Amino acid sequence: MINKQNKKMTVINGSHFSNLEGFYEEVSQLFMKDENWKVGTLDGFDDILYGVNSNITWKDSQKSKEDLGxxxxxxxxxxxxxxxxxxxxxxxxxxxxxxxxxxxxTLFEILVEIIESHQNIRLILK
Structure with missing residues:
Protein backbone atom coordinates (compact mmCIF):
# COMPACT_ATOMS: atom_id res chain seq x y z
CA MET A 1 0.00 0.00 0.00
CA ILE A 2 1.25 3.51 -0.87
CA ASN A 3 0.33 6.63 1.10
CA LYS A 4 0.30 10.34 0.15
CA GLN A 5 4.06 10.77 0.58
CA ASN A 6 4.72 7.95 -1.92
CA LYS A 7 5.91 5.79 0.92
CA LYS A 8 5.10 2.15 1.06
CA MET A 9 3.31 1.08 4.23
CA THR A 10 4.78 -1.96 5.94
CA VAL A 11 3.59 -3.68 9.12
CA ILE A 12 5.89 -5.63 11.41
CA ASN A 13 3.53 -7.70 13.53
CA GLY A 14 4.95 -8.36 16.99
CA SER A 15 2.39 -11.11 17.58
CA HIS A 16 4.06 -13.13 14.80
CA PHE A 17 7.30 -13.68 16.77
CA SER A 18 8.69 -13.85 20.28
CA ASN A 19 12.46 -13.88 19.74
CA LEU A 20 15.14 -12.38 17.50
CA GLU A 21 15.09 -15.30 15.06
CA GLY A 22 11.33 -14.86 14.65
CA PHE A 23 11.85 -11.13 14.06
CA TYR A 24 14.38 -11.93 11.33
CA GLU A 25 11.87 -14.31 9.74
CA GLU A 26 9.14 -11.64 9.88
CA VAL A 27 11.27 -8.93 8.25
CA SER A 28 12.67 -11.37 5.70
CA GLN A 29 9.12 -12.09 4.56
CA LEU A 30 8.29 -8.39 4.44
CA PHE A 31 11.39 -7.04 2.73
CA MET A 32 13.04 -10.04 1.06
CA LYS A 33 10.20 -12.19 -0.26
CA ASP A 34 11.73 -12.35 -3.75
CA GLU A 35 15.26 -13.07 -2.54
CA ASN A 36 16.92 -16.43 -1.90
CA TRP A 37 18.49 -15.44 1.42
CA LYS A 38 17.09 -14.29 4.74
CA VAL A 39 18.12 -11.78 7.36
CA GLY A 40 20.07 -13.42 10.16
CA THR A 41 22.06 -10.64 11.85
CA LEU A 42 21.59 -7.10 13.09
CA ASP A 43 23.97 -5.86 10.38
CA GLY A 44 21.99 -7.80 7.78
CA PHE A 45 18.78 -6.19 8.99
CA ASP A 46 20.38 -2.76 8.73
CA ASP A 47 21.61 -3.58 5.21
CA ILE A 48 18.18 -4.53 3.85
CA LEU A 49 16.74 -1.19 4.96
CA TYR A 50 18.98 0.82 2.63
CA GLY A 51 16.83 1.99 -0.25
CA VAL A 52 13.58 1.31 1.60
CA ASN A 53 11.14 4.21 1.43
CA SER A 54 8.41 3.20 3.84
CA ASN A 55 6.26 3.96 6.81
CA ILE A 56 6.76 0.98 9.08
CA THR A 57 4.15 0.29 11.71
CA TRP A 58 5.35 -2.10 14.41
CA LYS A 59 2.12 -3.64 15.68
CA ASP A 60 2.19 -5.16 19.18
CA SER A 61 5.46 -3.32 19.76
CA GLN A 62 4.97 -3.53 23.54
CA LYS A 63 4.99 -7.34 23.27
CA SER A 64 8.17 -7.12 21.17
CA LYS A 65 9.71 -4.73 23.70
CA GLU A 66 9.17 -7.38 26.38
CA ASP A 67 10.14 -10.34 24.16
CA LEU A 68 13.32 -8.62 22.97
CA GLY A 69 14.08 -7.04 26.31
CA THR A 106 18.02 -4.13 24.67
CA LEU A 107 17.59 -5.90 21.34
CA PHE A 108 14.29 -4.08 20.87
CA GLU A 109 15.99 -0.71 21.40
CA ILE A 110 18.78 -1.69 19.00
CA LEU A 111 16.26 -2.69 16.30
CA VAL A 112 14.31 0.55 16.74
CA GLU A 113 17.55 2.53 16.51
CA ILE A 114 18.52 0.70 13.31
CA ILE A 115 15.15 1.46 11.72
CA GLU A 116 15.18 5.10 12.81
CA SER A 117 18.70 5.59 11.44
CA HIS A 118 17.31 5.31 7.90
CA GLN A 119 16.08 8.69 6.65
CA ASN A 120 13.46 7.32 4.24
CA ILE A 121 11.74 5.25 6.92
CA ARG A 122 9.21 6.50 9.43
CA LEU A 123 8.62 4.11 12.34
CA ILE A 124 5.31 4.02 14.18
CA LEU A 125 5.17 1.90 17.33
CA LYS A 126 1.68 0.60 18.08
Whole structure:
Protein backbone atom coordinates (compact mmCIF):
# COMPACT_ATOMS: atom_id res chain seq x y z
CA MET A 1 0.00 0.00 0.00
CA ILE A 2 1.25 3.51 -0.87
CA ASN A 3 0.33 6.63 1.10
CA LYS A 4 0.30 10.34 0.15
CA GLN A 5 4.06 10.77 0.58
CA ASN A 6 4.72 7.95 -1.92
CA LYS A 7 5.91 5.79 0.92
CA LYS A 8 5.10 2.15 1.06
CA MET A 9 3.31 1.08 4.23
CA THR A 10 4.78 -1.96 5.94
CA VAL A 11 3.59 -3.68 9.12
CA ILE A 12 5.89 -5.63 11.41
CA ASN A 13 3.53 -7.70 13.53
CA GLY A 14 4.95 -8.36 16.99
CA SER A 15 2.39 -11.11 17.58
CA HIS A 16 4.06 -13.13 14.80
CA PHE A 17 7.30 -13.68 16.77
CA SER A 18 8.69 -13.85 20.28
CA ASN A 19 12.46 -13.88 19.74
CA LEU A 20 15.14 -12.38 17.50
CA GLU A 21 15.09 -15.30 15.06
CA GLY A 22 11.33 -14.86 14.65
CA PHE A 23 11.85 -11.13 14.06
CA TYR A 24 14.38 -11.93 11.33
CA GLU A 25 11.87 -14.31 9.74
CA GLU A 26 9.14 -11.64 9.88
CA VAL A 27 11.27 -8.93 8.25
CA SER A 28 12.67 -11.37 5.70
CA GLN A 29 9.12 -12.09 4.56
CA LEU A 30 8.29 -8.39 4.44
CA PHE A 31 11.39 -7.04 2.73
CA MET A 32 13.04 -10.04 1.06
CA LYS A 33 10.20 -12.19 -0.26
CA ASP A 34 11.73 -12.35 -3.75
CA GLU A 35 15.26 -13.07 -2.54
CA ASN A 36 16.92 -16.43 -1.90
CA TRP A 37 18.49 -15.44 1.42
CA LYS A 38 17.09 -14.29 4.74
CA VAL A 39 18.12 -11.78 7.36
CA GLY A 40 20.07 -13.42 10.16
CA THR A 41 22.06 -10.64 11.85
CA LEU A 42 21.59 -7.10 13.09
CA ASP A 43 23.97 -5.86 10.38
CA GLY A 44 21.99 -7.80 7.78
CA PHE A 45 18.78 -6.19 8.99
CA ASP A 46 20.38 -2.76 8.73
CA ASP A 47 21.61 -3.58 5.21
CA ILE A 48 18.18 -4.53 3.85
CA LEU A 49 16.74 -1.19 4.96
CA TYR A 50 18.98 0.82 2.63
CA GLY A 51 16.83 1.99 -0.25
CA VAL A 52 13.58 1.31 1.60
CA ASN A 53 11.14 4.21 1.43
CA SER A 54 8.41 3.20 3.84
CA ASN A 55 6.26 3.96 6.81
CA ILE A 56 6.76 0.98 9.08
CA THR A 57 4.15 0.29 11.71
CA TRP A 58 5.35 -2.10 14.41
CA LYS A 59 2.12 -3.64 15.68
CA ASP A 60 2.19 -5.16 19.18
CA SER A 61 5.46 -3.32 19.76
CA GLN A 62 4.97 -3.53 23.54
CA LYS A 63 4.99 -7.34 23.27
CA SER A 64 8.17 -7.12 21.17
CA LYS A 65 9.71 -4.73 23.70
CA GLU A 66 9.17 -7.38 26.38
CA ASP A 67 10.14 -10.34 24.16
CA LEU A 68 13.32 -8.62 22.97
CA GLY A 69 14.08 -7.04 26.31
CA UNK A 70 16.64 -7.58 29.04
CA UNK A 71 16.51 -11.39 29.28
CA UNK A 72 16.74 -12.12 25.56
CA UNK A 73 19.44 -9.47 25.11
CA UNK A 74 21.48 -10.95 27.95
CA UNK A 75 21.17 -14.40 26.37
CA UNK A 76 22.10 -12.94 22.96
CA UNK A 77 25.37 -11.52 24.33
CA UNK A 78 26.15 -14.61 26.42
CA UNK A 79 25.78 -16.81 23.33
CA UNK A 80 28.19 -14.62 21.36
CA UNK A 81 30.72 -14.76 24.21
CA UNK A 82 30.33 -18.56 24.38
CA UNK A 83 30.92 -18.87 20.61
CA UNK A 84 33.99 -16.65 20.73
CA UNK A 85 35.64 -15.93 17.40
CA UNK A 86 34.80 -14.21 15.09
CA UNK A 87 33.05 -12.03 17.70
CA UNK A 88 34.87 -9.27 19.57
CA UNK A 89 34.48 -10.80 23.02
CA UNK A 90 35.80 -7.74 24.86
CA UNK A 91 33.27 -5.47 23.16
CA UNK A 92 30.40 -7.90 23.69
CA UNK A 93 31.35 -8.34 27.35
CA UNK A 94 31.25 -4.55 27.74
CA UNK A 95 27.80 -4.45 26.13
CA UNK A 96 26.64 -7.22 28.46
CA UNK A 97 28.07 -5.40 31.49
CA UNK A 98 26.33 -2.18 30.38
CA UNK A 99 23.05 -4.07 29.97
CA UNK A 100 23.35 -5.60 33.45
CA UNK A 101 24.13 -2.15 34.86
CA UNK A 102 20.97 -0.90 33.07
CA UNK A 103 23.05 1.39 30.87
CA UNK A 104 22.92 -0.72 27.71
CA UNK A 105 20.35 -1.19 25.00
CA THR A 106 18.02 -4.13 24.67
CA LEU A 107 17.59 -5.90 21.34
CA PHE A 108 14.29 -4.08 20.87
CA GLU A 109 15.99 -0.71 21.40
CA ILE A 110 18.78 -1.69 19.00
CA LEU A 111 16.26 -2.69 16.30
CA VAL A 112 14.31 0.55 16.74
CA GLU A 113 17.55 2.53 16.51
CA ILE A 114 18.52 0.70 13.31
CA ILE A 115 15.15 1.46 11.72
CA GLU A 116 15.18 5.10 12.81
CA SER A 117 18.70 5.59 11.44
CA HIS A 118 17.31 5.31 7.90
CA GLN A 119 16.08 8.69 6.65
CA ASN A 120 13.46 7.32 4.24
CA ILE A 121 11.74 5.25 6.92
CA ARG A 122 9.21 6.50 9.43
CA LEU A 123 8.62 4.11 12.34
CA ILE A 124 5.31 4.02 14.18
CA LEU A 125 5.17 1.90 17.33
CA LYS A 126 1.68 0.60 18.08
Missing amino acids: FDSTKEFYQNKIRIGKPFNIQLIQQKLDDLIDRNGQ
